[in-house]
Amino acid sequence: MARSVLITDSLHSIAYDLLSESGIKCVDGSSWSRDEILDRCSTFEGWIIRSGTSIGEEYLDRATSLKVIGRAGVGVDNVDLKAATKRGVLVLNAPAGNxxxxxxxxxxxxxxxxxxxxxxxxxxxxxxxxxxxxxxxxxxxxxxxxxxxxxxxxxxxxxxxxxxxxxxxxxxxxxxxxxxxxxxxxxxxxxxxxxxxxxxxxxxxxxxxxxxxxxxxxxxxxxxxxxxxxxxxxxxxxxxxxxxxxxxxxxxxxxxxxxxxxxxxxxxxxxxxxxxxxTPHIAASTDEAQEKVARQVTEQVIRALRNEPVLTAVNTMAIRLAAQPEVRPYVVLADKLGLAARQLFPGKVERLVVRCHGDVPRKYKDVLQVIALKGFLSSSWGQPVNLINAQVVADEAGLVRDVETFRPESSFSNLVELHLEGADTSFSITGTMFSEQDVRITSVDGYEMELKAEGHLLLYRNQDRPGMLARVGQALADEGINIGSLALGRKVPGTEALTAISVDQPLTREILDKVSHIEGVRHVCMLEFMP
Known part of the structure; x- marks a missing residue:
């Protein structure tokens, strides 16, 4: 289904041209009454306004598909930012055009x-x-x-x-x-x-x-x-x-x-x-300004609908900073660490701590905290969670958050660690970046290892003794499961090890049960990274 954007104020024609060129349906609702807007706004993913339209709870409750609001101009006091943020709706403006x-x-x-x-x-x-x-x-x-x-x-x-x-x-x-x-x-x-x-x-x-x-x-x-x-x-x-x-x-x-x-x-x-x-509110009413603000806000709305970085977000600093080239690889890393932590930590989380090691993660610590929080909540919450509403959702859940910074102490110069605490247990996972496309997990709950954070990973703990990997490998082979790569980690030789195996497809509950029944194997789980 084609994306669609509603425009309810008079706007320069460049906005319609840009949306059409991008394959996005644009609807002129500038002549619609309040009731018409309420009746028809539910299907639009984007909404562009100037100062004539005020978007509050009433409209937001009806605009159930809405992802982004674009304000063609600077001031956004005609948008209920709190209500939009709670619903995960991004609000953009065009601060430079006029x-x-x-x-x-x-x-x-x-x-x-x-x-x-x-x-x-x-x-x-x-x-x-x-x-x-x-x-x-x-x-x-x-x-x-x-x-x-x-x-x-x-x-x-x-x-x-x-x-x-x-x-x-x-x-x-x-x-x-x-x-x-x-x-x-x-x-x-x-x-x-x-x-x-x-x-x-x-x-x-x-x-x-x-x-x-x-x-x-x-x-x-x-x-x-x-x-x-x-x-x-x-x-x-x-x-x-x-x-x-x-x-x-x-x-x-x-x-x-x-x-x-x-x-x-x-x-x-x-x-x-x-x-x-x-004068009748004409400070920005020049041909040049009208084209500039329409172009700027429309380009940002298009980027938002494509899930690309935006530069003029109003209701979240994280989105603005996450667009910086320096931090973008670590944005990917923090998101994947959050996603992994939720899948690997079985209990109720009471406290989430993001620990930033190295110059770049320390510089963007607050952004990375929000990113990790979004990754963590997105796989466990009953409503859509994104960078806009992640902190609101966490507040409602009573989740305590913190961020800590450290000088690098390992062979990796920049690391991000996510530490979770429950009532009587804790868990941590650490990762780094080789490039924006190459996220590496370097430690899982104290077990040092190096594995790519992608695809389907089978994780299990086992007794650290000869033959364990062969038994698991044979069990997978019997089920026609191909192994792509593997990583091993252990704390003390001869005690317990953590094994991560990359496979080509998700494993069924039956296959996981078969692996868990191998003598010396325990705590079997799947870790899924969406493409």
Missing amino acids: TISTAEHTMAMLLGLARRIGPASASLKEGRWERKLFTGSELFGKTIGIIGIGKIGRTVAERCLAFGMTVVGFDPVLTQEAAERIGIELTDLETLYERADFVSVHTPLIPATKDLLNRETLAKCKKGVGVINCARGGIINEEALLVGLESGHIGGAAMDVYTSEPPSHNLAALLGHDRFLG
């Missing part, structure tokens, strides 16, 4: 405020010639405070610096060194409010940024400050903004986004204020 357009629109708003272009144009259209009323100010020498210095914030900063402005900024993540490289003076919010002639916000809308600029914080700003929001509606409290404009404390405000869109009638006084400059 950067230039949004930054340029911010600069247009900044210039519009400084030179009072909006009211001057309106006055001229009404037949008046009132030059003295619209005396503005230069940007040169002024200070702009930028709140949120991500891609768009940085791009705005670069353009403001080119105008000869001083740029002060606040960002909870950006380091002082990185800010200095851009030319931004990093400061706290209180200082930013005190110094800035203009304040421009470029943050996502999250609980910490909702109403960030309110009556209290706006009162801390310079008298006559210009305020700009081309990010997300709700970061600036619109009621407080109107009060500031009417009192004269705020010299001007420019907004492209609003708490509700289209704006409600309650905003009529703000929109009509002569020192307010507004």
Whole structure:
């Protein structure tokens, strides 16, 4: 059955072209009502939206085939990330496509405020010639405070610096060194409010940024400050903004986004204020930006549906980092170790520890923990488990997780070990990579051996004495089972050994029972690695 993607907002035609070229059916649902979407969304594996569609629990409950949501743009506050993550639905965005357009629109708003272009144009259209009323100010020498210095914030900063402005900024993540490289003076919010002639916000809308600029914080700003929001509606409290404009404390405000869109009638006084400059959420509405975001999000959705690495995942860091070439071989390794551990550990697991030995595994320890967890749970849980919801599923199961790092102590420079603990027993399995296609298990529960983690493996413990391998080999030969390769491991000669035999096909329960009844053989099991 062909994969299919639903598009419920207006999107550049490049999205439809790319999907069709990839053999993916695309359906335009941009004119569908809420009820139509609910009735018809169950069969789609992908869903691409802009800001007009909000995907929450109601839609996600009906979209039972959904694997990936693509947001053509940056902000994803119109997607219930928690609900999507719990269901194992990947959420992607297109963070770079509209950067230039949004930054340029911010600069247009900044210039519009400084030179009072909006009211001057309106006055001229009404037949008046009132030059003295619209005396503005230069940007040169002024200070702009930028709140949120991500891609768009940085791009705005670069353009403001080119105008000869001083740029002060606040960002909870950006380091002082990185800010200095851009030319931004990093400061706290209180200082930013005190110094800035203009304040421009470029943050996502999250609980910490909702109403960030309110009556209290706006009162801390310079008298006559210009305020700009081309990010997300709700970061600036619109009621407080109107009060500031009417009192004269705020010299001007420019907004492209609003708490509700289209704006409600309650905003009529703000929109009509002569020192307010507004546009209808068009910061990213350029031909170039629309094509860029549509192309970027569609390409990522296609990659996700093909189970290929993606770079713009929003609801899981593991997916983004797992796409890095350096770690990809160890992603394969950690996944196979998790899969093997679940099959080889018979009891209930209470604690799972990923131990990373060597530079590369240690660098990506948190990613490898999620990968191993996904491999472990995917063969034992009653619901689909992937990199997105693995930690949620583990939390619900009460599974304690940990990650430890070590310097390499064996002949292998980079190793990943998965250690499981139950109520009264424990188990560990260790592996390394020779290449992305060559995963090697190097130790099983303390037995050192080297075997490829692929195909069908018969594992058993046996007394370490002559003739044991011959007896098992004969039992398999009697059943027409061909042996591909084998590996042996033992701790102390003459006690107990662990044997792993690669066979060409899965073994039936009857054959496993036959092997287990050979004198000196115990703990017989099959280890299956899916291709």
